[in-house]
Amino acid sequence: MKYEPVIGLEVHVQLKTKTKAFCGCPTEFGKEPNSQACPVCLGFPGSLPVLNKAYLYYAIKTALALNCAIQEKHKFDRKNYFYPDLPKNYQISQYDLPLAKKGYLDIAIENKIKRIRINRVHMEEDAGKLIHQEDLSLLDFNRTGMPLLEIVTEPDINSPNEAYEYLTSLKNLLEYLDVSDCDMEKGSLRCDVNISLRPEGTSTLGIKTELKNMNSFKGVKDSLTFEIKRQQEILTEGGKLTQETRLWDDQSCSTLPMRLKEEAKDYRYFPEPDLPLFINDAKIIEEIKKTIPELPHQKLERFIKAYGLSESSSKILIANKKDAAFAEECINEWPDKDKRPVVNWLIGPLIFESNNRKCNISDLNIPGGTFELINLIKSTEDEKISNLTAKSVLSESLDTAKTPSQIIKEKNLEQVSDVENLNKIAQEVIKENARSVSDYKQGKDNAIMFLVGSMMKKSKGKANPKTAQEILREILNTD
């Protein structure tokens, strides 16, 4: 029997407000342990939470961008459980009246658009961090009370690839909104997974497993691939699955059991009496809506329509908000209607250089800026220099901080296109390469390329190869 995976994702995003969710502590990452904590986030007796307005604002902005319905009323609830990293021994979260419900995020998978429905988006505070040492555990409360957004999908995802694509699209969206750093390593984006299998073609839900402890999008993909295989084997052998939580282990690339459902905790949710019921003001929501920038999918469509770019090129260019802005600047400065040359450069040599330098194309800081870049690309179009030369000029420019035009001038790299000069070189080459000449005349058209190459060598790379070839053919054909 063939099985179909049914996957739902729960993503926790840390919003980049200046202060914590319910107190005035700063949110900077990497500060000295416990230097960013106060009576409120430490849950000291008598302290009370006060909702950070920026937190609510960012949360609404994100939920709107995920096409969610912002609920008329929302409230906070307490999730009760004992753990040392949770100083109050309850977490302020949202239970039955979350901020937003019923949204979606469209993802591109195998050249098709697939809609992943969002079940709910709710707000909750983060816990602290336990640092385990040999015989003791240390607590860092700097992360306690950080503002989180939990984004829960419907079980609409059916493969590890789709899960990966959803996470990438979500991250891209959040970066465009400028609401989160989305750095999995710093923990500002975390993902839990629910997965079950069902016989293909049926619509019942099987027994699900919850997966935790994935530290990267790849980890999510790998853990799903492993888990699908594990569940498939059990089901194929006629075995039964148990509802459980499993931990992904990066080292062994496998999932290991953590706890069974029977051991699941009763969190005793109830309304947080220290915070009021919040009524969302439609006017304010409208105001927030206006601050949502052009989102990745909108930009993609516009790039394709307005600049005539291919979908694949556009996708590369919009993957990062800053790069997209940089690309758009270049495209706009490109004087011709056909934008392909500049786009090819952006997704070609510029991506190559940015990969080498481990930065974004917008961070390359090309000496002379986009003006020089456009001129460089234009020179290749006008055949003043070869594409190959231009690429090495770009590379050198980035290394030396000299502008491309300066390098071209200093090294005298402009191509020789004047016929008289090239004619002379062609005559020399023909004399020196009798074998190739006779090959060409006997119909081996490829031999012309060897002669062109020889001309390039003689001219120290400056000969315009197109003109050189034309001149060679003219001489040889009229002989």
Add this chain to the structure above:
Amino acid sequence: MELNKLTAHELIEKIDKEEITSQEIISSLEKRIKEVESKVKAYTKVSDLNLLCPTSNIKHPTSLLKGIPISIKDNICTESLNTECCSKILKGFKPPYDATVIKKLKEAGASIFFLKTNMDEFAFGSSTENSYFGPTQNPWDLECVPGGSSGGSAACVAADEAIWALGSDTGGSIRQPASFCAVVGLKPTYGRVSRYGLIAFASSLDQIGPITKDTRDNALLLNIIAGPDKNDSTSINTDVPDYTKSLGLDIKEIKIALPKEYFLSGLDPEIKDIINEAINKLKSLKADFKEVSLPHTEYAVAVYYIIATAEASSNLAKFDGVQYGYRAKGKLIDMYKKTRGEGFGEEAKRRIILGTFVLSHGYYDAYYLRALKVRTLLKQDFDEIFKEFDCIVTPTSPTSAFKIGEKIEDPLKMYLSDIYTISANLAGIPAISIPCGFTKKGLPVGLQILSKPFNEEMLFRVAYAYEQNTEWHKMKPKL
């Protein structure tokens, strides 16, 4: 002259006339405490009498309160001063901050007493017997309880060991001891006084309020502590009137409701007679009385002990030995269990277990959710009455002070001693208890006046009119 026997407004007048200094007030209190504290035990501990007040707070000749000292219940945070909720689990806890009410008092020039007043552990009780420091005795009869949970605050004011005091009221914890000790105790409207720094028992019911020798002092103290607070999201942003302006207004044609449910068989006949006399006194001042019904009154105690314990079970989860207070030795889970097992008293454990139960999966709807619904009905009862009436008058407690040890083994009996005070907390309305007579045995009886939210002015107006025509508030216990 025994300054300790005077009211705050009398003392302010004397300081204004430069007849006395605040230091002399403190000296007279010291003397009184030396004489009677060993009998009353109103304070959590008396070690060094020279350190009753921080001297820095005494020099305020131009301030409103001119350095007059105030005694504070042990559950209100005072910076660097022990604030232990009379519980072993908070042993030695010195908050790093002042409660908002303490800040306001300091700004107004009050001297905060170093000694904290005794209370039932975490305000769980109606007799001040559930204190880690042992019970407080009623100054009117040392064999009797002073009421609770603010028994220490009421007793120290009644015994002239304090000029005035702050208590907290979750289900009658200010009004019932005020009634048992012949002092004036006010529970303000929910949201009138900031809860920031009040160690929470039940967040949706708790209010801090004044316990004073007369109504004028009570109004004066409310003037200082009332008002919105940005650190308490449940404090309400409405103006604070000058409550002393209500004093001296006549009560002609004021419409007073007498709810019949408060005069049924549970009420001690002797108390009933005293209350009726008080009603006659108000009638003689031309107030209009009419019998009414508050039909959901019989459910108040049940609803209260579900909501209050539910919130308490979560509020008290933070006392786990990790950050502050008492900690037992052992590995994590063991440490949790032992710390809480050894740190909490009987009644605290009973309420935590009760609250945990009513919030548990499968019981939530039947208990907590239903209680919330009945709470709404109770509120509506009051809303209806206040459409027609200015205030409601009832006994504060069905009995006068009972013997120490009399009810401690029977929690249900103890819970019923709050039967007349609980509804005001559930409905969020203000209520005051004023002395209105004594039993044949010489025990005080209190009259409770209730009004609609944010109408404390009406309470002061009626209370003051009554007080001006009676002598009860001037009676002093023989110690």
